[in-house]
Amino acid sequence: MKSAALKKRHSTGVLKNKLSLDINEVGVANLRVSGHHLVISFADGNFKVFDLKRREPKLICTKSVSQYIHHFVSVVSGQANSNGTLIGLIANKSSSNSVLLIMNHEKDIVKVLDFTVERRQEIDESNGDCSLLPESLPDNIKRDQLKLLSELTGCNVLKFHWDSIDPRLLLIEVGRVTKKQKQTGRESEDWERAVITLFVTQDLSYLFQDIKPLKSKHHGLVGCTAPSVYYMRK
Known part of the structure; x- marks a missing residue:
């Protein structure tokens, strides 16, 4: 699949907005909507955050998390909090362990919750x-x-x-x-x-x-x- 579209509709069926996705480069690992925010996470560690309140969805953040995780393999899923300020992503490591990365994309702060560490x-x-x-x-x-x-x-x-x-x-x-x-x-x-x-x-x-x-x-x-x-x- 080279492209896809995400549609937001009113409960009556009226189309509120439409977001076209280009997933040619790397497959989408996960799409999750929280409130008015959509997080699209890609297997290679990249993710994008969209504000869906407007007629035309607005890209408010695009980053990569692979640099923050030692022995990074892939992203499993991602989600924004209710006001879209904090992003969480689960990532797999080469040791078969999985960790949770939390990012404040506005302040560019990152912390990794790795409970496998002694x-x-x-x-x-x-x-x-x-x-x-x-x-x-x-x-x-x-x-x-x-x-x-x-x-x-x-x-x-x-x-x-x-x-x-x-x-x-x-x-x-x-x-x-x-x-x-x-x-x-x-x-x-x-x-x-x-x-x-x-x-x-x-x-x-x-x-x-x-x-x-x-x-x-x-x-x-x-x-x-x-x-x-x-x-x-x-």
Whole structure:
């Protein structure tokens, strides 16, 4: 397929706008609409963001993420938050691991959430990895955040969804690659897949809320409109 078109219609069927896509160069990996924004992600790491509010869709961002991820292989999916300021993309690495890249395309800030990277199990102020957290966090909250992060060691990113209204709220479905051992030698809480809830600031600091194991009756995460979270049932 050399070209395609995306059409936006009113519920009555009236055509609101039409976006022609040239996908001659590299195949489209994923197209996702969030509010008035469309993210088109390409397998080679490029992505485009369009504002769909106008009669003629406006290209507001086009970038590549491959430079930010070591051993990058391909992009799996991408999505903008509800106001279009933050973009999330899942990417595969040559190690068969998958990570989540978050970008503020207006400020050109990027951070990669790679839970497969080993983190120190001995969490304290001096040794903990605080690069993802707000600098102004009180020590007790920072300690709790780092403990929660350590629970995610050895996880792949499977899916993610921004909240449909709150541009800060992000849910990520992760799956364990291997069972993690605590320093005592005992296994951590027994789950294979879980959903992480967190808030993301415009400067890409993260405040993790909780980790909820995915129930056996659920196939996976499909969306979020706080306080509701939507899952596909088996």
